[in-house]
Amino acid sequence: MTISSATGIIHIDPDRRPIKTSNTTWRIRLTLVILAFLLIWQAAVAWFKLIPSNFLPAPTEVSVAFGELVVNPNFWSALAFSLGNMAVGLAMAIGVGVFVGIALGLSPALRITVAPFLWLLYSTPKVALAPIFILALGLGSASKIGLVFLLAVFPVLLNTMEGTLTVSPSLVNAARVYGASRFSVGWKIIAPATLPFSLVGIQRAVALGFTGEILGEFLGGAGGIGHMLEYAAYKFLMDEALAIVFVMVIVSNLSLGLISIVRRKLAPWDTDQKGM
Amino acid sequence: MTTETAQRRASTAPLISARGVTVKFDVARTGKQMIALSNIDLDVMEGECVTVLGPSGCGKTTFMNVVAGLVKPTSGSVFIDGDEVSGPGPDRAVVFQDYALLPWRTVFDNVRFGLEMQKKLSDGDWRDRVQNAIDMVGLSGFESSYPRELSGGMQQRVGLARAFVAEPRILLMDEPLGAVDALTREVMRDEIGKLIAQTGKTVLFITHSIEEAILLGDRIVVFKSKPGEIKEIITTGIEGMGSERNAQNDERFHELREHLWSVLANEAAAASK
Numbered sequence: 001m002t003i004s005s006a007t008g009i010i011h012i013d014p015d016r017r018p019i020k021t022s023n024t025t026w027r028i029r030l031t032l033v034i035l036a037f038l039l040i041w042q043a044a045v046a047w048f049k050l051i052p053s054n055f056l057p058a059p060t061e062v063s064v065a066f067g068e069l070v071v072n073p074n075f076w077s078a079l080a081f082s083l084g085n086m087a088v089g090l091a092m093a094i095g096v097g098v099f100v101g102i103a104l105g106l107s108p109a110l111r112i113t114v115a116p117f118l119w120l121l122y123s124t125p126k127v128a129l130a131p132i133f134i135l136a137l138g139l140g141s142a143s144k145i146g147l148v149f150l151l152a153v154f155p156v157l158l159n160t161m162e163g164t165l166t167v168s169p170s171l172v173n174a175a176r177v178y179g180a181s182r183f184s185v186g187w188k189i190i191a192p193a194t195l196p197f198s199l200v201g202i203q204r205a206v207a208l209g210f211t212g213e214i215l216g217e218f219l220g221g222a223g224g225i226g227h228m229l230e231y232a233a234y235k236f237l238m239d240e241a242l243a244i245v246f247v248m249v250i251v252s253n254l255s256l257g258l259i260s261i262v263r264r265k266l267a268p269w270d271t272d273q274k275g276m
Numbered sequence: 277m278t279t280e281t282a283q284r285r286a287s288t289a290p291l292i293s294a295r296g297v298t299v300k301f302d303v304a305r306t307g308k309q310m311i312a313l314s315n316i317d318l319d320v321m322e323g324e325c326v327t328v329l330g331p332s333g334c335g336k337t338t339f340m341n342v343v344a345g346l347v348k349p350t351s352g353s354v355f356i357d358g359d360e361v362s363g364p365g366p367d368r369a370v371v372f373q374d375y376a377l378l379p380w381r382t383v384f385d386n387v388r389f390g391l392e393m394q395k396k397l398s399d400g401d402w403r404d405r406v407q408n409a410i411d412m413v414g415l416s417g418f419e420s421s422y423p424r425e426l427s428g429g430m431q432q433r434v435g436l437a438r439a440f441v442a443e444p445r446i447l448l449m450d451e452p453l454g455a456v457d458a459l460t461r462e463v464m465r466d467e468i469g470k471l472i473a474q475t476g477k478t479v480l481f482i483t484h485s486i487e488e489a490i491l492l493g494d495r496i497v498v499f500k501s502k503p504g505e506i507k508e509i510i511t512t513g514i515e516g517m518g519s520e521r522n523a524q525n526d527e528r529f530h531e532l533r534e535h536l537w538s539v540l541a542n543e544a545a546a547a548s549k
Contacts, residue, residue, distance in 0.1 A: 178442065267380070
């Protein structure tokens, strides 16, 4: 919509409405696509033998391996090891990321002095630093936690900084007009305005942190589902390896789903949900 | 205005008094100073509605921010009831062009925000006051809606309620209808006129709409840009507020509108040279 006024033309964009498909229709379609995919896979490997099954086992073999995996106590302790490291690394990343992000957002002096180093580190392929972490922190949990932290801290930090920087000045003015103290401005305006940004950062951090954990287990040590996957591949047990990959997909999706729920609970006003 | 308020005005000193208000900004890019406001003198009487009209960038919003206590003048001062303004105060409330509502708060919680910041929630009747303000701007039934669920016009009603509930002596309105669609704009202009008349607040109303300036103002202050200065102050001399004026005082309304158009057109031509 366009409005002409004495001093110019104002454009008002209508709300962009998402395409509305009912949840059930969507679920049915998704299920059909997955079933078709599994069917083609099964046909290619087991029926037409286009791919040797010791390279790519058929879905039926993978599901048998998955069934064996979930009754194996070693699997559960490996999963607990991975998730435990991830939780510690993420908690540190969230704490440091939010704190430093807010500090950088509020202080131009800090931004000028610290930000160049952060960008330098951010643009480094962090995976390349993994061997250094293993050397410095050993083969145990510490090196994995370090890698989770390194990969997860940046999205939290940068998103929080962006959130703090983009708080609308008129919201701050509205608070000042009614005599808000600096503390009130921080707690009642800047914190809630930044929260949705931090939550988006945390969601990204969870996905990246998981990558960091698996990577750390690949490179050294003897625990976790990443190590289990590497060992299965080494023994050429491709059905078990794929079953573990399947577990990783589930873990990753469950944790992302959990954060989505947290975002809806903590920031229900943030409807555009800012993507991933 | 009634004779009673006219008498009261004649016998009292101005409520808002600006003396030599000058605001300069440092422009980081060029390293030069920009003069946003130059030597503004203006008196506003208690109960008066003064509209400030001018092209974009003429410093009218800066002037309002100085009166609000949000911007410190480089030189000069604003006095409220004789006291020099050194910051925001409970005697003034602001209605913002972009509404400035907190998106994480419901309508009710947005309206109570001013009272909360002013630490007036210990007053026993604050809930009634918030509800009355919501009813007054016509938002009954929307108390638990979030701003994003409301149209622009309705969001600005929330902004009005938030300002009124704090019971300031002075309402500062910064192009409150600037971001509202054209039809809603006319409806709300008349409603704001009624609210101002009902509550008898002293109002400084910033606008770039000639119609708004005439239909709401007891006096119209015309700003010119580069630097921001007062070009002209006109007493409208029309009774009533809002659309009443348009209907009842056709001749004066059109006379004023034509005059203001030519003043602003000259201003715009001069600014673009």
